[in-house]
Amino acid sequence: MAATTEYNSNASFSHAQILKLSFQQLFPLRVFSIISIVFAILYTLNRHLSYKDGLPLVNRCFALEPRVFSRWRWAFRSDKILDEAYERYKGRPYRLARGDADIVVLPDDMIGELNKLPQSAISSRKSHSSSLTGYLNGMDVVKETNHHVKLLLARVTPALPGLLPSIKTRVQQTITENLPQKEKSWTEIQPVNMIVHCISQAVTLTTFGPPICDNPELIRLCYEHTLNVFSIMFFMRLVPRFMQPVLVWMTPFKWRLERSWKTLENFVVPEVEFRREDPSKRCKNPDLISWMIYEAKNEEERDGYMLTRLVGSVIAGGTYSSAAFVTGVIADLVGHPHFLEEIREEIQETHKRCGGEWDVAAFNSLDKLDSALKETSRLAPGSMLVYSRFIEEPIVLSTGLHLQPGQFITTSGHSLAMDPDIFPNPRVYNALRAYEEGLAVHRAQPFRSVDSKDHRWGAGRWACPGRSIASLVSKVILVKLLDEYEFSFVANRLGVPTRPATQITHEFVFMSPDSKMLVRRRAKNSGIAY
Numbered sequence: 415m416a417a418t419t420e421y422n423s424n425a426s427f428s429h430a431q432i433l434k435l436s437f438q439q440l441f442p443l444r445v446f447s448i449i450s451i452v453f454a455i456l457y458t459l460n461r462h463l464s465y466k467d468g469l470p471l472v473n474r475c476f477a478l479e480p481r482v483f484s485r486w487r488w489a490f491r492s493d494k495i496l497d498e499a500y501e502r503y504k505g506r507p508y509r510l511a512r513g514d515a516d517i518v519v520l521p522d523d524m525i526g527e528l529n530k531l532p533q534s535a536i537s538s539r540k541s542h543s544s545s546l547t548g549y550l551n552g553m554d555v556v557k558e559t560n561h562h563v564k565l566l567l568a569r570v571t572p573a574l575p576g577l578l579p580s581i582k583t584r585v586q587q588t589i590t591e592n593l594p595q596k597e598k599s600w601t602e603i604q605p606v607n608m609i610v611h612c613i614s615q616a617v618t619l620t621t622f623g624p625p626i627c628d629n630p631e632l633i634r635l636c637y638e639h640t641l642n643v644f645s646i647m648f649f650m651r652l653v654p655r656f657m658q659p660v661l662v663w664m665t666p667f668k669w670r671l672e673r674s675w676k677t678l679e680n681f682v683v684p685e686v687e688f689r690r691e692d693p694s695k696r697c698k699n700p701d702l703i704s705w706m707i708y709e710a711k712n713e714e715e716r717d718g719y720m721l722t723r724l725v726g727s728v729i730a731g732g733t734y735s736s737a738a739f740v741t742g743v744i745a746d747l748v749g750h751p752h753f754l755e756e757i758r759e760e761i762q763e764t765h766k767r768c769g770g771e772w773d774v775a776a777f778n779s780l781d782k783l784d785s786a787l788k789e790t791s792r793l794a795p796g797s798m799l800v801y802s803r804f805i806e807e808p809i810v811l812s813t814g815l816h817l818q819p820g821q822f823i824t825t826s827g828h829s830l831a832m833d834p835d836i837f838p839n840p841r842v843y844n845a846l847r848a849y850e851e852g853l854a855v856h857r858a859q860p861f862r863s864v865d866s867k868d869h870r871w872g873a874g875r876w877a878c879p880g881r882s883i884a885s886l887v888s889k890v891i892l893v894k895l896l897d898e899y900e901f902s903f904v905a906n907r908l909g910v911p912t913r914p915a916t917q918i919t920h921e922f923v924f925m926s927p928d929s930k931m932l933v934r935r936r937a938k939n940s941g942i943a944y
């Protein structure tokens with residue numbers, strides 16, 4: 415037995431020795447060489463897939479990193495990514511991995527040069543369509559034509575003074591119907607959802623004209639449609655492109671959007687057909703649809719289905735962006751009551767001066783309110799990336815940087831807005847910043863102007879074509895609300911009244927439609943009646 419034991423223990427010893435030997439000898443030879451080959455392949459692939467233009471890459475750790483990581487980091491910490499990139503590369507171009515595309519972020523001073531390029535060289539609409547996942551929510555129609563953009567600028571904007579009385583009446587009616595009229599007690603409301611009613615009234619008026627613009631179903635459709643378009647984009651930008659066409663049908667938004675496109679079609683197509691029968695008589699009203707039919711250059715541009723899609727894209731561009739913006743202005747002023755008081759005084763004085771006749775000149779003379787609009791849009795712009803474009807022809811910039819067809823470019827409006835060299839104490843809210851910086855410049859470059867240091871409307875030929883509508887309608891709503899109502903914050907879980915949060919998802923900055931505030935009617939107000 416002993417011999418056997420000895421034999422066995424000897425045997426196990428020799429096995430262990432053999433194993434150790436084989437491990438030492440074979441592991442380095444086989445496994446290490448496999449690992450080395452894998453690393454060599456990965457290294458070569460990584461180098462091969464890396465860009466060769468020397469631009470620093472932001473938000474991707476290495477070329478082979480799965481794009482979904484960039485998508486998620488960008489979705490939830492885009493402001494920090496832009497802040498870090500600006501700190502390292504201020505004044506230099508860099509490449510931003512957003513997950514959906516790698517975008518060259520150019521310094522702001524390149525915009526002048528890019529604006530001089532022919533229209534065929536860079537496209538804003540192809541870039542917007544891609545960023546908004548246009549192929550999933552129908553926003554890709556904007557790739558086909560710029561008919562709507564041109565007419566918003568060339569026809570609707572100059573018609574605004576004539577449209578103002580109708581805008582004011584509708585805003586006043588919506589406010590009276592939707593806001594509580596109690597003076598003694600506070601009522602909790604969802605301000606974005608309330609203000610979106612006012613904006614939708616103005617958007618349907620400028621887009622469709624009366625009487626169809628007052629159809630309650632169309633007004634409701636206006637903001638529901640926008641909500642679905644943006645919800646699809648927000649969720650789908652989180653998942654890889656190859657999964658999007660399937661996954662989108664698993665969200666309720668896609669089904670709702672399909673229905674809202676159909677309903678919009680039922681409004682637009684018969685209306686277009688009716689107006690097309692006699693454009694010289696039926697396209698006289700100053701509204702976008704009439705102008706689009708009247709000034710169409712081909713059959714496609716006056717086609718009812720095409721116009722449905724274009725109108726849908728205008729509605730989506732203007733509705734919630736403006737509602738969230740107006741709510742942001744109110745929330746900022748409530749958080750800084752001394753500014754609110756100054757602006758209320760300005761409204762009261764203007765009311766007296768214009769004798770209650772609130773025309774465009776009266777709204778334009780509200781220098782302090784205009785300054786507050788600039789400040790809120792600086793701190794919470796609709797999008798942190800502005801001047802986003804798709805390159806269509808090879809371009810060599812004066813710095814020697816080559817831009818190739820198929821590439822996306824953009825600029826970071828957020829980085830400029832937060833640059834202390836441009837806006838001192840940039841994180842501090844100062845409603846009168848622009849007003850105090852210099853009244854002459856402030857008046858020459860009001861809120862609706864594209865000449866702003868933070869490019870709140872984008873820049874150049876394709877800056878937001880709805881900026882004058884957004885600016886005027888915001889003022890119409892704010893004058894009435896600030897003068898006639900008092901707002902307050904709802905207490906958080908610790909009992910502290912807290913401003914509704916500004917949220918950032920991807921590059922978009924917005925206030926949730928679910929956010930709440932308190933409101934009551936002011937006993938002492940100027941009695942502004944539109």
Ligand code: HEM
Pocket residue numbers: 538539542556563617727728729731732733735736739795796797800801802870871872873874876877878879880881883884
């Ligand atoms: C406060 C509200 C708004 C903000 C902050 C805003 C901001 C912007 C920005 C930054 C752009 C991109 C410009 C660029 O790429 O250079 C844009 C584009 C656009 N906006 Fe606005 N906008 C607002 C309201 C409106 C309204 C009310 C309308 C229409 C009635 C509108 C219609 C559009 C359209 C159609 C485009 C796309 C233009 C194109 O395809 O080139 N926006 N907006």
